[in-house]
Amino acid sequence: MSFPVQEVLTKPFEGQKPGTSGLRKRVKVFQQESIFDAIEAKGSTLVIGGDGRYFSPETVHTILKIGSANGVDRFIVGKDSILSTPAASNIIRKYKAYGGILLTASHNPGGPDNDFGIKYNVSNGGPAPESVTNKIYEKTKTIKKYKIINAPQVSLDTIGEFAYGPSKVSIIDSVVDYRILLESIFDFPLIKSFLTSHRDNYRVLFDGLHGVTGPYAHEILVSALGLTEKSVQNCIPLPDFGGGHPDPNLTYAHSLVEVVEREGIEFGAASDGDGDRNMIYGKGAFVTPSDSVAIIAHWADVIPYFKRQGGVKGLARSMPTSKAIDLVAKKKGLECFEVPTGWKFFGNLMDAGRLSICGEESFGTGSDHIREKDGLWAVIAWLNIIAAANAKSPNKLIGINDILQAHYETYGRSFFSRYDYEEVPSDGANALVAHLNDALQTGSLNNTARSSRSTSTKFTVSGLYDFEYTDPIDKSVSSNQGQVITFSDGSRVVFRLSGTGSQGATVRMYVERYVPPEAGPSELRRDAADGLKGLIEVALELSKLKAFLGREEPTVIT
Numbered sequence: 001m002s003f004p005v006q007e008v009l010t011k012p013f014e015g016q017k018p019g020t021s022g023l024r025k026r027v028k029v030f031q032q033e034s035i036f037d038a039i040e041a042k043g044s045t046l047v048i049g050g051d052g053r054y055f056s057p058e059t060v061h062t063i064l065k066i067g068s069a070n071g072v073d074r075f076i077v078g079k080d081s082i083l084s085t086p087a088a089s090n091i092i093r094k095y096k097a098y099g100g101i102l103l104t105a106s107h108n109p110g111g112p113d114n115d116f117g118i119k120y121n122v123s124n125g126g127p128a129p130e131s132v133t134n135k136i137y138e139k140t141k142t143i144k145k146y147k148i149i150n151a152p153q154v155s156l157d158t159i160g161e162f163a164y165g166p167s168k169v170s171i172i173d174s175v176v177d178y179r180i181l182l183e184s185i186f187d188f189p190l191i192k193s194f195l196t197s198h199r200d201n202y203r204v205l206f207d208g209l210h211g212v213t214g215p216y217a218h219e220i221l222v223s224a225l226g227l228t229e230k231s232v233q234n235c236i237p238l239p240d241f242g243g244g245h246p247d248p249n250l251t252y253a254h255s256l257v258e259v260v261e262r263e264g265i266e267f268g269a270a271s272d273g274d275g276d277r278n279m280i281y282g283k284g285a286f287v288t289p290s291d292s293v294a295i296i297a298h299w300a301d302v303i304p305y306f307k308r309q310g311g312v313k314g315l316a317r318s319m320p321t322s323k324a325i326d327l328v329a330k331k332k333g334l335e336c337f338e339v340p341t342g343w344k345f346f347g348n349l350m351d352a353g354r355l356s357i358c359g360e361e362s363f364g365t366g367s368d369h370i371r372e373k374d375g376l377w378a379v380i381a382w383l384n385i386i387a388a389a390n391a392k393s394p395n396k397l398i399g400i401n402d403i404l405q406a407h408y409e410t411y412g413r414s415f416f417s418r419y420d421y422e423e424v425p426s427d428g429a430n431a432l433v434a435h436l437n438d439a440l441q442t443g444s445l446n447n448t449a450r451s452s453r454s455t456s457t458k459f460t461v462s463g464l465y466d467f468e469y470t471d472p473i474d475k476s477v478s479s480n481q482g483q484v485i486t487f488s489d490g491s492r493v494v495f496r497l498s499g500t501g502s503q504g505a506t507v508r509m510y511v512e513r514y515v516p517p518e519a520g521p522s523e524l525r526r527d528a529a530d531g532l533k534g535l536i537e538v539a540l541e542l543s544k545l546k547a548f549l550g551r552e553e554p555t556v557i558t
């Protein structure tokens with residue numbers, strides 16, 4: 001059969017600039033034919049997959065036809081168009097592919113009236129750096145035509161390999177490779193023996209939120225670790241995520257929260273639509289992502305992978321993430337990096353061998369085993385830690401809360417919270433940024449002291465700056481990455497515009513207040529909202545946020 005290459009006329013499209021993590025748009029406005037004009041795909045191997053959301057199979061077919069016309073030699077495609085983001089990163093690295101096209105809008109809702117997304121990852125398995133995404137964006141503004149082969153639809157549901165025009169297509173089940181990966185990282189025999197001997201008093205519940213992680217979680221928790229079917233829920237991926245918002249936080253992962261609360265489940269966890277985020281939430285204990293990465297770094301010695309690597313090389317967090325991990329780095333004498341929001345900023349440090357464990361406040365945690373954050377990796381890291389802690393404590397069962405409190409007693413606690421104001425008018429958001437810029441330039445807020453009305457705690461502004469990052473490896477500079485107000489007691493507040501929304505502007509306000517171990521257990525154990533109340537009041541007042549955005553309350557608090 002011949003597959004003639006056609007040239008199709010097209011036109012430039014507006015608004016195709018990739019954000020923090022690829023391009024995300026409503027399904028109805030999605031256009032993207034320019035990737036192949038910006039990458040050298042000829043003779044290469046490309047990985048294709050995604051979170052299985054609505055419009056994915058159609059897009060896989062389009063990519064196969066355009067990619068083949070552009071000379072791609074081999075496509076490795078996830079069965080049923082599915083590959084979790086971490087699994088895709090692993091496949092790109094393991095099979096030495098040139099890159100990968102990930103069809104995902106992460107945790108954004110899916111379906112005909114919701115979001116679709118395309119993200120391009122490069123050969124290290126990580127999100128394309130800005131030099132590449134800028135090139136793709138430039139092409140979207142000038143594209144006039146594209147090449148496509150005229151080929152019939154192929155079936156994406158059967159594992160195997162076949163010729164496709166001038167190219168080859170391999171349909172794979174990436175769950176197998178992912179299980180091999182995690183088994184090579186964690187102490188599976190230790191975790192399994194702990195879970196088996198505590199079947200009744202240490203129950204586990206993982207919620208896939210109908211995203212892509214379901215089959216991976218089932219394979220690892222049920223098949224490899226021997227848990228029962230009751231330990232996984234909502235693990236069948238659905239194109240609209242069952243109508244839900246597949247984001248693992250206390251607001252959107254209510255299906256998990258409800259069961260954990262009702263049944264007093266000791267260890268609960270959830271992942272997002274494409275499987276790269278995680279939430280750890282067990283009976284009486286919610287682990288903030290900022291604490292989670294610090295705790296994993298503290299316990300890294302019990303994870304065989306890090307031992308094999310000769311120990312942890314360095315730690316990192318995104319700028320708005322709390323400084324809990326910095327304290328672990330200091331104690332262990334490790335380098336610690338502060339990068340802008342976006343996982344892509346960790347890649348260079350990992351490739352240079354200077355970074356092993358990192359995380360973001362946005363429920364992303366991971367390591368240099370791949371170049372994406374990894375939801376299930378974090379969940380199994382926690383189970384590994386719990387199993388190791390219990391191996392040292394024969395008489396008392398150690399749970400999530402014990403690990404948290406012990407950490408606070410050693411390092412102190414960074415109370416942290418994020419307020420999101422979603423889909424606000426862009427004018428208001430820009431006015432807020434301008435107001436803070438003005439304060440930054442004129443120094444008008446410096447040394448201002450404000451007392452919170454409800455707690456009467458006093459906060460004095462010690463500085464205000466706009467975060468800029470120079471990549472230590474390639475020296476590229478990323479400016480305007482968030483405005484930071486610091487206070488004399490070490491607290492800080494960060495304001496940032498989200499780069500992942502698909503509608504209007506989203507303003508994020510991040511607040512952090514550090515309490516040292518000497519403050520004692522009652523202070524360290526306080527509810528986060530309570531511990532941050534005064535600082536939040538002062539931050540809202542100084543920024544005049546409510547007036548600029550016309551909103552009394554945030555849409556989501558994490």
Ligand code: G6P
Binds near residue numbers: 021343364497501508
């Ligand atoms: C995605 C990225 C993360 C980022 C998060 C929030 O999950 O992979 O690196 O932290 O979005 O980004 P935003 O720009 O919306 O705050």
Ligand code: ZN
Binds near residue numbers: 272
């Ligand atoms: Zn995600």
